[in-house]
Amino acid sequence: MYFSGTVTLLLLFNLILTGLLLFLYYKEGNSFAYESVEFISYKVRFGWLVRAIHYWSAVLLILSIAFHMFSMFFLRAYRKPREITWFTGALLLLLAVWFSYSGSVLPWNSKSLFMAQSSTEILKAAPLIGNTLADYLIGGNVITGQNLSFIYKVHILILPALFSFILYIHFSSIKRNGLFNPEIEYNSGDECKKKLPIYPNFSIRAFLLLIIVTDLLFILAVFSPVEIGIKADDMITAPQGTMPGWYFLFVLQLSKIIHLFAAEVNGKQIGITICICIGMVWFLAPLWDRISNKSKISTFQKYFGISVIILIFCLTIIACVADY
Amino acid sequence: MSESNMDSGKKTRRDFLNYIFSVGLFGWLGSVLYPLYSFVSSSKLKIDDISYINLGVNNEMEINSSKLFKINKKPAILIKTKDGELKALSAVCTHLQCTVQFNKEENALRCPCHFGKYDLSGKNVSGPPPNPLTQYEVFVKNDIILVRK
Numbered sequence: 248m249y250f251s252g253t254v255t256l257l258l259l260f261n262l263i264l265t266g267l268l269l270f271l272y273y274k275e276g277n278s279f280a281y282e283s284v285e286f287i288s289y290k291v292r293f294g295w296l297v298r299a300i301h302y303w304s305a306v307l308l309i310l311s312i313a314f315h316m317f318s319m320f321f322l323r324a325y326r327k328p329r330e331i332t333w334f335t336g337a338l339l340l341l342l343a344v345w346f347s348y349s350g351s352v353l354p355w356n357s358k359s360l361f362m363a364q365s366s367t368e369i370l371k372a373a374p375l376i377g378n379t380l381a382d383y384l385i386g387g388n389v390i391t392g393q394n395l396s397f398i399y400k401v402h403i404l405i406l407p408a409l410f411s412f413i414l415y416i417h418f419s420s421i422k423r424n425g426l427f428n429p430e431i432e433y434n435s436g437d438e439c440k441k442k443l444p445i446y447p448n449f450s451i452r453a454f455l456l457l458i459i460v461t462d463l464l465f466i467l468a469v470f471s472p473v474e475i476g477i478k479a480d481d482m483i484t485a486p487q488g489t490m491p492g493w494y495f496l497f498v499l500q501l502s503k504i505i506h507l508f509a510a511e512v513n514g515k516q517i518g519i520t521i522c523i524c525i526g527m528v529w530f531l532a533p534l535w536d537r538i539s540n541k542s543k544i545s546t547f548q549k550y551f552g553i554s555v556i557i558l559i560f561c562l563t564i565i566a567c568v569a570d571y
Numbered sequence: 572m573s574e575s576n577m578d579s580g581k582k583t584r585r586d587f588l589n590y591i592f593s594v595g596l597f598g599w600l601g602s603v604l605y606p607l608y609s610f611v612s613s614s615k616l617k618i619d620d621i622s623y624i625n626l627g628v629n630n631e632m633e634i635n636s637s638k639l640f641k642i643n644k645k646p647a648i649l650i651k652t653k654d655g656e657l658k659a660l661s662a663v664c665t666h667l668q669c670t671v672q673f674n675k676e677e678n679a680l681r682c683p684c685h686f687g688k689y690d691l692s693g694k695n696v697s698g699p700p701p702n703p704l705t706q707y708e709v710f711v712k713n714d715i716i717l718v719r720k
């Protein structure tokens with residue numbers, strides 16, 4: 248399982264690098280944000296490329312963290328003594344989504360603004376915490392030109408600081424317990440206890456992966472660059488049926504389905520509540536999965552994991568198809 | 572590269588592969604570093620160098636309508652005429668700098684302050700304005716209206 252973790256790190260590396268580059272030219276604020284992104288895309292040499300790579304690394308980063316987490320879930324790698332690694336990892340996924348969400352507002356074009364507004368609507372529907380959450384996420388009730396600079400500061404200062412801190416804990420707890428190796432854990436045969444030497448074996452693999460990951464990003468960036476769109480106007484509310492960020496599509500689809508069966512209830516509220524509950528159960532896996540701690544396989548754990556993945560996957564696909 | 576091969580001075584298959592891989596690696600490094608270098612060295616450019624302004628989707632703009640926007644911090648007006656032609660003019664009246672408006676009925680621009688009148692090419696037709704309005708170049712690309720500064 249070095250693989251998914253390493254890919255995640257490499258994407259993070261790409262993300263930080265392109266982020267720093269964009270930082271050189273991006274200007275915050277209502278009257279500069281859009282213009283500076285336009286400037287980056289049209290005037291700065293390879294600006295469009297850097298921007299597109301930043302975008303695509305973010306998308307792939309969330310996917311790879313999710314993949315990393317799913318595989319760790321099925322390997323039951325969260326068991327004692329690795330709870331901290333599991334908890335911090337899950338927090339990192341949430342932070343990555345927050346990163347992507349705040350980053351999507353920064354270009355200040357109408358499409359991304361509508362998308363972010365739609366995501367915010369979903370979050371605000373969460374019972375009890377919804378509005379407070381929105382306060383922390385966007386510095387107010389709705390996204391306007393005023394809190395654009397708040398979102399920017401969160402994106403470049405607060406989130407990176409939080410992310411690095413939690414990543415540090417994640418790594419130090421990995422270091423304390425050693426990398427999780429299913430062969431050692433489950434076969435307990437001595438012949439499996441060989442470790443992969445860092446140099447040259449691991450470094451060469453990592454370097455090859457870096458080449459592959461970077462090339463993939465280049466290909467995505469060249470063939471599917473990020474558009475600039477029309478400058479956002481925060482006085483206009485998002486038209487009906489605007490899609491939230493892709494990472495929230497399954498929540499939206501779930502609430503639509505609920506709405507279909509019970510028209511009188513608030514579909515969004517129930518949808519997000521269900522998702523939060525499932526998320527909590529998933530997150531707290533090390534606490535309830537006592538059976539696996541005794542090196543047995545818990546049936547509930549297995550079926551729960553499989554159904555969560557199928558649910559998210561199908562709902563996202565349905566949402567995409569329905570939009571199309 | 573074993574000793575014996577080095578001694579005999581022959582090129583082996585391994586040398587050849589090593590060579591190919593190093594060329595490939597350097598090529599790859601170059602293709603990554605060059606964009607990075609160009610990106611950073613663009614810092615001499617200034618943000619107002621963006622030479623045109625994006626005014627939205629052409630199809631979404633109604634015929635015989637207008638839209639105010641800013642060009643170099645001054646108001647300007649975009650007009651879609653009855654025939655669907657696009658015109659971009661400075662909206663600063665040449666008389667006393669009021670902002671001119673599009674008048675559908677007259678098919679002309681009117682200044683609300685002292686009723687100066689301009690035709691759609693910006694020419695001052697009647698009233699106090701002494702000079703015509705500056706025209707900007709408009710063009711449509713991928714159905715997006717762009718005005719050159």
Ligand code: FES
Binds near residue numbers: 668669682685
């Ligand atoms: S300012 Fe426009 S007519 Fe006087």
